[in-house]
Amino acid sequence: MADETPAIPLLTPYKMGKFSLSHRVVLAPLTRSRSFGNVPQPHAILYYSQRTSKGGLLIAEATGVSNTAQGYPETPGIWTKEQVEAWKPIVDAVHAKGGIFFCQIWHVGRLSNRDFQPNGQAPISSTDKPFNPQLQSSAIDVAHLTPSRRLGTDEIPQIVDDFRLAAKNAIEAGFDGVEIHGAHGYLIDQFTKDHVNDRTDQYGGSLENRFRFALEIVEAVANEIGADKVGIKLDPFGDYMESGDSNPEALGLYMAESLNKYGILYCHMVEPRINPALEKRETPHSLLPMRKAFRGTFLVVGGYDREEGNNAIAENRADLVVYGRLFLANPDLPRRFKLNAPLNKYNRDTFYTPDPVVGYTDYPFLEDTS
Ligand SMILES: Cc1cc2nc3c(=O)[nH]c(=O)nc-3n(C[C@H](O)[C@H](O)[C@H](O)COP(=O)(O)O)c2cc1C
Numbered sequence: 001m002a003d004e005t006p007a008i009p010l011l012t013p014y015k016m017g018k019f020s021l022s023h024r025v026v027l028a029p030l031t032r033s034r035s036f037g038n039v040p041q042p043h044a045i046l047y048y049s050q051r052t053s054k055g056g057l058l059i060a061e062a063t064g065v066s067n068t069a070q071g072y073p074e075t076p077g078i079w080t081k082e083q084v085e086a087w088k089p090i091v092d093a094v095h096a097k098g099g100i101f102f103c104q105i106w107h108v109g110r111l112s113n114r115d116f117q118p119n120g121q122a123p124i125s126s127t128d129k130p131f132n133p134q135l136q137s138s139a140i141d142v143a144h145l146t147p148s149r150r151l152g153t154d155e156i157p158q159i160v161d162d163f164r165l166a167a168k169n170a171i172e173a174g175f176d177g178v179e180i181h182g183a184h185g186y187l188i189d190q191f192t193k194d195h196v197n198d199r200t201d202q203y204g205g206s207l208e209n210r211f212r213f214a215l216e217i218v219e220a221v222a223n224e225i226g227a228d229k230v231g232i233k234l235d236p237f238g239d240y241m242e243s244g245d246s247n248p249e250a251l252g253l254y255m256a257e258s259l260n261k262y263g264i265l266y267c268h269m270v271e272p273r274i275n276p277a278l279e280k281r282e283t284p285h286s287l288l289p290m291r292k293a294f295r296g297t298f299l300v301v302g303g304y305d306r307e308e309g310n311n312a313i314a315e316n317r318a319d320l321v322v323y324g325r326l327f328l329a330n331p332d333l334p335r336r337f338k339l340n341a342p343l344n345k346y347n348r349d350t351f352y353t354p355d356p357v358v359g360y361t362d363y364p365f366l367e368d369t370s
Pocket residue numbers: 028029030031032061062104181183184233270274278301302303304322323324325326351352
C-alpha cells in the first residue's frame with residue numbers, strides 16, 4: 001500500500017552531485033575507538049550496516065592519514081595496505097544496503113603524545129606553543145599531551161601528500177568519497193585558527209595564509225580522486241583545545257568562498273551554538289552567511305533534533321543535516337524520524353570505550369523496543 005503521508009523535509013530526496021540521496025539525515029563521523037592496532041575490525045561491519053539506509057549518506061569515523069596522525073587509542077587508519085583491506089568488507093556491507101559512504105581523513109596534529117608517535121617523537125603541528133596546563137577535555141588525557149614540534153615550511157608538502165594518498169587509499173577501499181577533517185582543533189584547524197597558529201611563513205598571519213594548508217590539501221585530494229568526491233568538515237566558531245579564532249565570522253566566510261574555486265562536493269559546518277563539550281550555548285552567530293556563500297552541498301551539524309532538522313531544510317539553511325549522538329544511539333534514526341517514534345538515549349560512558357558490542361552495536365532498533 002502506498003504511503004499517503006507527505007514526507008517531512010528531512011526525508012525528502014536530494015541530489016548531491018552524482019549521488020542520489022533518498023533522505024537528508026546523515027550519520028556524523030564518530031570516533032569509536034574500537035579499531036585495534038589502528039586497523040578497522042570486523043565488528044565495524046555490523047555497526048555501519050546497522051546505520052545504513054538505502055540512499056542514506058554515512059561519514060565514517062575519523063581515520064588517520066599517516067603514522068603521525070593518531071592521538072586516541074584504537075582509532076583506524078588508511079595509510080597501510082592492511083588498513084585498506086580491512087575497510088573493504090565494511091564499505092561493501094554499507095553498499096550492499098544501498099548506502100553512500102565517505103571516509104573522514106584526519107590528522108590530530110598536536111592533540112597527541114609520544115606514545116602514539118613513531119619512535120616516540122613529538123607530535124607535529126603548526127606551532128610549538130605548549131597547552132595551557134588548566135585545559136580540560138572529556139575525550140583527551142590533557143595531562144599526557146606531549147608538547148608539539150612546529151613543522152618546517154619545507155615539511156608541509158609531505159603532510160599534504162599524506163592526505164592525498166589517504167584519499168587514494170579510501171577510493172581503493174571502495175569508499176564513495178572522502179571528507180577532509182578540518183574541524184575540532186586537529187591539525188588543519190591548528191593551522192587555520194589564529195589562537196594557535198603563530199607562524200611567520202606563508203602559512204601564518206593573514207586569513208589567506210592560515211587557510212592555505214587546508215586549501216592545498218583540498219586541491220591535492222581533489223586532483224587525486226575528483227572534486228565531485230570531496231567534502232570538508234569545518235568549524236570556524238569552535239574553540240576546542242584552544243583552537244579558537246579572533247574573527248570566526250570572517251574566517252567562516254573566507255572558508256566558504258575560497259572553497260568555491262575547487263568545486264568540491266560539500267562543506268560540512270559545525271553550528272556556532274555547540275561548545276567543546278557538545279552542549280548548546282548562547283551565540284549571536286549563525287552559519288547562514290557561509291551557507292549562502294558556498295556553492296556546493298551544505299551540511300550542518302550540532303545539537304539537531306527532528307524538529308530543528310526539519311526547519312533547517314524547510315527554511316533552506318542546509319541541504320543535509322548531520323546527526324552524531326542521536327544516530328549513534330538510534331541505528332534506525334531516519335525511520336524513527338519518519339514515524340516520529342521515541343528515541344533511545346545515548347550512553348556517554350561508552351562513547352570512547354573499546355568494547356566491540358556494548359555502546360556500539362547493542363542500541364535497539366524500533367522493533368526491539370517494547
Ligand atoms: C563519541 C563521539 C565521537 C566523535 N568523533 C568525531 C570524529 O571522529 N570526527 C568528527 O569530525 N567529529 C566527531 N564527533 C563530533 C560529531 O561528528 C558531531 O559533530 C557532534 O557530535 C555534534 O553533533 P550532535 O549534536 O548531533 O551529536 C564526535 C562526537 C562524539 C559524541
